[in-house]
Amino acid sequence: xxxxxxxxxxxxxxxxxxxxxxxxxRSSLYAHALERLLIEADSxxxxxxxxxxxxxxxxxxxxxxxxxxxxALAEPW
Numbered sequence: 620x621x622x623x624x625x626x627x628x629x630x631x632x633x634x635x636x637x638x639x640x641x642x643x644x645r646s647s648l649y650a651h652a653l654e655r656l657l658i659e660a661d662s663x664x665x666x667x668x669x670x671x672x673x674x675x676x677x678x679x680x681x682x683x684x685x686x687x688x689x690x691a692l693a694e695p696w
Contacts, residue, residue, distance in 0.1 A: 626634075638648045 634645055638645050
């Protein structure tokens with residue numbers, strides 16, 4: 620799909636230079652950057668939802684579980 624967008628000259632120049640260094644097209648560089656932005660946006664949504672859940676639920680360790688884990692890790696393998 621082709622799309623026209625306006626970007627600052629400084630960003631365009633930086634993309635041109637990066638594309639040349641990576642030996643790839645501007646289009647592939649923009650597509651890759653947008654894919655990464657979308658992934659970050661999705662992970663941010665997940666983080667926000669988890670933060671909301673854990674804001675309501677105590678998050679401290681159960682002392683018995685903590686002690687059992689420490690004991691298991693201390694055992695020689």
